Amino acid sequence: xxxxxxxxxxxxxxxxxxxxxxxxxxxxxxxxxxxxxxxxxxxxxxxxxxxxxxxxxxxxxxxxxxxxxxxxxxxxxxxxxxxxxxxxxxxxxxxxxxxxxxxxxxxxxxxxxxxxxxxxxxxxxxxxxxxxxxxxxxxxxxxxxxxxxxxxxxxxxxxxxxxxxxxxxxxx
Amino acid sequence: xxxxxxxxxxxxxxxxxxxxxxxxxxxxxxxxxxxxxxxxxxxxxxxxxxxxxxxxxxxxxxxxxxxxxxxxxxxxxxxxxxxxxxxxxxxxxxxxxxxxxxxxxxxxxxxxxxxxxxxxx
Amino acid sequence: xxxxxxxxxxxxxxxxxxxxxxxxxxxxxxxxxxxxxxxxxxxxxxxxxxxxxxxxxxxxxxxxxxxxxxxxxxxxxxxxxxxxxxxxxxxxxxxxxxxxxxxxxxxxxxxxxxxxxxxxxxxxxxxxxxxxxxxxxxxxxxxxxxxxxxxxxxxxxxxxxxxxxxxxxxxxxxxxxxxxxxxxxxxxxxxxxxxxxxxxxxxxxxxxxxxxxxxxxxxxxxxxxxxxxxxxxxxxxxxxxxxxxxxxxxxxxxxxxxxxxxxxxxxxxxxxxxxxxxxxxxxxxxxxxxxxxxxxxxxxxxxxxxxxxxxxxxxxxxxxxx
Numbered sequence: 001x002x003x004x005x006x007x008x009x010x011x012x013x014x015x016x017x018x019x020x021x022x023x024x025x026x027x028x029x030x031x032x033x034x035x036x037x038x039x040x041x042x043x044x045x046x047x048x049x050x051x052x053x054x055x056x057x058x059x060x061x062x063x064x065x066x067x068x069x070x071x072x073x074x075x076x077x078x079x080x081x082x083x084x085x086x087x088x089x090x091x092x093x094x095x096x097x098x099x100x101x102x103x104x105x106x107x108x109x110x111x112x113x114x115x116x117x118x119x120x121x122x123x124x125x126x127x128x129x130x131x132x133x134x135x136x137x138x139x140x141x142x143x144x145x146x147x148x149x150x151x152x153x154x155x156x157x158x159x160x161x162x163x164x165x166x167x168x169x170x171x172x
Numbered sequence: 173x174x175x176x177x178x179x180x181x182x183x184x185x186x187x188x189x190x191x192x193x194x195x196x197x198x199x200x201x202x203x204x205x206x207x208x209x210x211x212x213x214x215x216x217x218x219x220x221x222x223x224x225x226x227x228x229x230x231x232x233x234x235x236x237x238x239x240x241x242x243x244x245x246x247x248x249x250x251x252x253x254x255x256x257x258x259x260x261x262x263x264x265x266x267x268x269x270x271x272x273x274x275x276x277x278x279x280x281x282x283x284x285x286x287x288x289x290x291x292x293x
Numbered sequence: 294x295x296x297x298x299x300x301x302x303x304x305x306x307x308x309x310x311x312x313x314x315x316x317x318x319x320x321x322x323x324x325x326x327x328x329x330x331x332x333x334x335x336x337x338x339x340x341x342x343x344x345x346x347x348x349x350x351x352x353x354x355x356x357x358x359x360x361x362x363x364x365x366x367x368x369x370x371x372x373x374x375x376x377x378x379x380x381x382x383x384x385x386x387x388x389x390x391x392x393x394x395x396x397x398x399x400x401x402x403x404x405x406x407x408x409x410x411x412x413x414x415x416x417x418x419x420x421x422x423x424x425x426x427x428x429x430x431x432x433x434x435x436x437x438x439x440x441x442x443x444x445x446x447x448x449x450x451x452x453x454x455x456x457x458x459x460x461x462x463x464x465x466x467x468x469x470x471x472x473x474x475x476x477x478x479x480x481x482x483x484x485x486x487x488x489x490x491x492x493x494x495x496x497x498x499x500x501x502x503x504x505x506x507x508x509x510x511x512x513x514x515x516x517x518x519x520x521x522x523x524x525x526x527x528x529x530x531x532x533x534x535x536x537x538x539x540x541x542x543x544x545x546x547x548x549x550x551x552x553x554x555x556x557x558x559x560x561x562x563x564x565x566x567x568x569x570x571x572x573x574x575x576x577x578x579x580x581x582x583x584x585x586x587x588x589x590x591x592x593x594x595x596x597x598x599x600x601x602x603x604x605x606x607x608x609x610x611x612x613x614x615x
Contacts, residue, residue, distance in 0.1 A: 003191060029372055030371070030372070036418060040415075044184075052402070052404045053253075055412045056404050056410075059414070059415060060246065061243075062554075063414070063418075065243045065247075066409060069240070071422065074425070076437075080415050092250075099257055133253060133403070133407070134254070134257050134463075136264070138258050151247075155248065155277055159277070162240040162241070162284075162288045163280075163284045163287050166233050166237045167289070173399065175300060175302040175304070176296040176297040182400040183386070183389045183402070185305065186312070186385075186388070187299075187386050189312065190382040191382050194381050197521060198378070201362070205543050207361060211366070235483060238591075240447075245448045246447075249451040249455075252455055253407060253458070260462055267603075270494070271603065285592070290588070290592060291584075
């Protein structure tokens with residue numbers, strides 16, 4: 001086994017371990033900490049794939065932003081409510097269904113990547129430029145222009161939604 | 173810099189070393205420090221009086237809005253890094269793209285402003 | 294195999310040198326701050342331990358080391374221990390990419406600047422967790438305030454670095470320095486000022502030390518902390534101050550570049566100018582109110598910094614003749 005493979009297995013096992021801990025912990029804050037570590041180890045695996053920009057963004061947005069938001073919400077609600085409560089929303093069937101769908105999706109993409117030949121075009125473009133962030137910039141703002149602009153509409157929707165949700169409380 | 177190893181290997185070593193430093197120093201301190209707790213000492217700080225109610229407070233929703241705004245602008249910033257790095261090669265075309273992107277988000281920002289989400293009275 | 298071992302050995306030596314120097318600098322920064330503020334207020338500052346109080350930081354460290362460690366009854370033990378360690382680790386590993394010289398750094402990453410911003414954003418979790426796990430009102434309030442403040446100012450910090458990035462065209466800190474034949478402070482004065490203000494908010498320094506606000510919140514998120522765990526927060530805060538100054542040096546003042554003196558010396562001189570500035574600000578300004586602070590951030594700095602990005606963009610394109 002090469003060193004890269006050894007590191008891959010270490011990070012993969014750790015990220016799966018902490019992902020499992022995330023969904024099994026009763027204490028919401030402990031679950032959030034485990035989620036933080038999961039995101040970190042996934043970022044480590046991105047680094048192994050030489051997707052440095054993605055790794056940094058993984059830590060910046062997910063570990064820094066999303067987990068921060070979760071911890072914040074846990075702090076905003078009362079402590080005894082957040083703690084040691086068995087929370088069930090009765091959505092187990094839907095959750096299982098979505099999980100199966102997700103696994104199928106990943107399997108489909110891996111098979112496509114393994115048997116199909118989809119890597120040529122972009123990777124050759126990216127190799128010319130060199131540097132992960134630079135190549136993402138070069139591809140994202142030329143070939144994926146429309147999705148990029150759609151993202152801003154999505155963010156706008158989220159922003160308006162957040163303000164509308166909070167507005168009632170502010171005025172009350 | 174390094175020929176045989178990825179530049180991330182030293183970073184990993186540093187992370188391990190920093191964690192080790194943090195944990196080991198606490199452990200050594202645990203060995204040498206005194207330990208004489210009693211219930212008054214362990215009660216949460218409340219200017220010397222009995223705590224009225226434990227640390228359970230309802231917080232203003234504004235904090236939540238601010239953190240949501242942070243998350244959205246954080247994502248915007250993430251999109252901006254590759255753009256800024258490739259700015260010169262992208263030229264005017266890149267400028268217009270990002271201007272459009274920011275203007276759309278700015279509409280939401282102005283909406284939040286007008287609805288009073290940024291006020292702290 | 295030999296190359297591999299020698300690489301790892303070089304890395305280890307560099308890490309140990311930087312690590313030791315960073316901890317020493319952080320310790321003596323507390324001394325420097327007390328001395329400078331003392332003299333600004335026509336006092337002597339620490340004088341008792343050693344000549345001119347030079348051994349004061351060591352005495353402080355030893356004292357904290359031997360102090361009793363208290364976990365409040367309302368607190369959550371595991372998280373209570375985890376929070377300061379997270380804060381400290383996130384602060385210390387930021388030194389990994391700082392180029393002290395054209396050659397001397399622990400590691401040179403393509404995404405250097407982004408590495409610092411992303412790790413720093415994880416450091417905030419430590420503060421939130423500390424506030425939450427202490428089980429005290431003041432800690433909770435301090436943690437909430439602190440997190441909202443750092444989150445907001447992180448945005449402005451990131452955006453203010455965008456202008457220099459557009460000129461330099463790289464996230465690699467070494468390349469950013471090499472791109473500066475003229476320091477970027479000349480091209481980007483607005484971004485520089487916004488960076489400094491955002492940095493003050495980001496590292497919880499006066500006039501934006503609202504999370505601590507001793508007169509309102511006792512000591513904010515670390516009210517319940519004692520002994521070594523308290524020392525960790527302290528170390529993290531000062532390490533962050535060094536990092537923020539180092540980034541300002543690299544991005545706006547051309548890092549190690551300068552005539553006659555060797556590069557690392559220029560780097561340290563420039564860095565200590567910023568550190569001195571942060572201490573000076575502390576001795577000069579009163580604390581802002583929280584609503585004022587948030588208004589400055591979200592209503593003035595955000596539009597200004599976005600405008601700066603696009604003005605920079607237009608100027609680059611006109612000068613570049615695209």
